[in-house]
Amino acid sequence: xxxxxxxxxxxxxxxxxxxxxxxxxxxxxxxxxxxxxxxxxxxxxxxxxxxxxxxxxxxxxxxxxxxxxxxxxxxxxxxxxxxxxxxxxxxxxxxxxxxxxxxxxxxxxxxxxxxxxxxxxxxxxxxxxxxxxxxxxxxxxxxxxxxxxxxxxxxxxxxxxxxxxxxxxxxxxxxxxxxxxxxxxxxxxxxxxxxxxxxxxxxxxxxxxxxxxxxxxxxxxxxxxxxxxxxxxxxxxxxxxxxxxxxxxxxxxxxxxxxxxxxxxxxxxxxxxxxxxxxxxxxxxxxxxxxxxxxxxxxxxxxxxxxxxxxxxxxxxxxxxxxxxxxxxxxxxxxxxxxxxxxxxxxxxxxxxxxxxxxxxxxxxxxxxxxxxxxxxxxxxxxxxxxxxxxxxxxxxxxxxxxxxxxxxxxxxxxxxxxxxxxxxxxxxxxxxxxxxxxxxxxxxxxxxxxxxxxxxxxxxxxxxxxxxx
Numbered sequence: 001x002x003x004x005x006x007x008x009x010x011x012x013x014x015x016x017x018x019x020x021x022x023x024x025x026x027x028x029x030x031x032x033x034x035x036x037x038x039x040x041x042x043x044x045x046x047x048x049x050x051x052x053x054x055x056x057x058x059x060x061x062x063x064x065x066x067x068x069x070x071x072x073x074x075x076x077x078x079x080x081x082x083x084x085x086x087x088x089x090x091x092x093x094x095x096x097x098x099x100x101x102x103x104x105x106x107x108x109x110x111x112x113x114x115x116x117x118x119x120x121x122x123x124x125x126x127x128x129x130x131x132x133x134x135x136x137x138x139x140x141x142x143x144x145x146x147x148x149x150x151x152x153x154x155x156x157x158x159x160x161x162x163x164x165x166x167x168x169x170x171x172x173x174x175x176x177x178x179x180x181x182x183x184x185x186x187x188x189x190x191x192x193x194x195x196x197x198x199x200x201x202x203x204x205x206x207x208x209x210x211x212x213x214x215x216x217x218x219x220x221x222x223x224x225x226x227x228x229x230x231x232x233x234x235x236x237x238x239x240x241x242x243x244x245x246x247x248x249x250x251x252x253x254x255x256x257x258x259x260x261x262x263x264x265x266x267x268x269x270x271x272x273x274x275x276x277x278x279x280x281x282x283x284x285x286x287x288x289x290x291x292x293x294x295x296x297x298x299x300x301x302x303x304x305x306x307x308x309x310x311x312x313x314x315x316x317x318x319x320x321x322x323x324x325x326x327x328x329x330x331x332x333x334x335x336x337x338x339x340x341x342x343x344x345x346x347x348x349x350x351x352x353x354x355x356x357x358x359x360x361x362x363x364x365x366x367x368x369x370x371x372x373x374x375x376x377x378x379x380x381x382x383x384x385x386x387x388x389x390x391x392x393x394x395x396x397x398x399x400x401x402x403x404x405x406x407x408x409x410x411x412x413x414x415x416x417x418x419x420x421x422x423x424x425x426x427x428x429x430x431x432x433x434x435x436x437x438x439x440x441x442x443x444x445x446x447x448x449x450x451x452x453x454x455x456x457x458x459x460x461x462x463x464x465x466x467x468x469x470x
Contacts, residue, residue, distance in 0.1 A: 059415060062389045062427070063367050074428070079139045081110070081444070081457040083160050084428070089118040089125070090450045092433045095178035095186065097204060103440050106463050110136040110441055112455060113204060115186055116448060117173020128167040128176070128188065130203040133455060135161045165203035167219045175233045181242040193231030195247045196221040197265065225267045227255060234294065238284040239331065246292055248279030254294060256306055274302055274312040280324060286331040295324035295339055303354070316357045318347065328373045332380035340370025346385055348397065365422060366391060371432055377439045379462055384445055386432040392447050394424040394458065424458045
């Protein structure tokens with residue numbers, strides 16, 4: 001396979017009110033990419049095919065200088081779908097809710113349900129935003145060579161539609177997670193510091209109903225826990241034991257929540273101790289109910305057996321002296337984990353050889369702290385990574401060097417040193433905070449940043465069902 005890099009205009013993006021529909025609260029606008037923009041800097045030919053060596057213009061890379069007479073353009077053919085939204089307050093975190101519209105959906109227009117949390121100027125202004133994004137159409141390209149039959153689901157010219165429901169939330173929403181078995185249940189870390197669990201079923205049901213009337217009545221948390229001594233970001237639901245939750249704080253403590261019924265939890269007051277710095281992220285095992293992984297500002301990754309309180313079962317120090325911000329456990333290959341650090345590096349770990357302290361792969365493409373990582377729910381070798389360098393990158397670890405592509409790109413300084421596993425780069429957002437794949441829309445990703453929210457599908461994304469390595 002050849003290498004890939006598909007840039008999106010970072011400097012010239014504008015979010016125009018007239019190209020989308022305002023929410024009923026006039027705080028968000030959706031922008032559908034259906035206008036006749038000029039294409040530009042790179043394109044893709046097929047699933048993970050990569051960059052074409054004959055693209056016009058220079059490929060811009062994060063950190064490159066922009067001359068006064070230069071303008072950045074993105075190549076429309078690099079995207080199958082791209083929609084952008086901005087909002088009144090930045091959102092640090094979001095989750096994609098499971099819906100009843102079917103799995104493995106590839107026919108346009110798409111619909112997605114998303115829950116996001118705000119970072120407002122005042123604590124009392126914060127909200128959980130429950131959103132329905134509908135009429136998400138495929139990118140229209142006059143020169144894509146598609147037949148009318150292939151484009152039968154692109155004929156509708158309707159603008160994308162955004163409907164919202166709001167839930168008052170005291171304090172900034174540092175991190176939220178939706179329960180995988182029941183995604184109307186939302187856990188949210190606050191900067192107060194407090195962890196709350198919410199039932200958002202009324203809001204989601206109202207959005208799904210025709211007309212999207214505002215859900216009646218005030219929504220209060222199902223449960224709150226104020227036992228953390230400092231605020232935090234680490235939060236995760238177990239995909240194996242429904243209702244099991246773990247939360248980690250800046251005082252290097254992890255508390256485990258055990259469900260007692262459909263709507264209550266018992267939080268173990270005795271924390272799991274081992275980290276010597278802030279616990280930054282937690283990931284439960286996809287196959288073992290009593291196993292979880294954590295990372296922190298002490299540069300360590302730790303595997304925990306929740307049946308034991310005597311410290312982590314296994315600990316590995318990455319040795320770079322930087323915070324480890326995020327981790328993701330591969331749900332299709334349950335011995336693979338990815339971690340992302342403050343130095344812009346991310347590492348792939350094989351848990352079968354975890355004790356030796358050596359990752360099986362390390363990548364240094366990003367130029368600033370890694371802010372989010374997540375394995376694809378459909379392709380076992382594929383993952384997405386975002387950084388504070390305003391890039392969201394897609395990687396296929398199964399790709400290898402292509403001698404033909406290397407020969408074709410010889411002499412192109414802007415195409416040198418691109419790792420063969422890197423097959424897409426998405427830009428156009430400032431300070432990307434978090435990303436997620438949509439489990440029911442193959443190849444579709446969403447990302448939130450300090451300035452905007454994007455939902456998109458690369459043209460070279462796969463549409464197949466989930467596959468796992470054996």
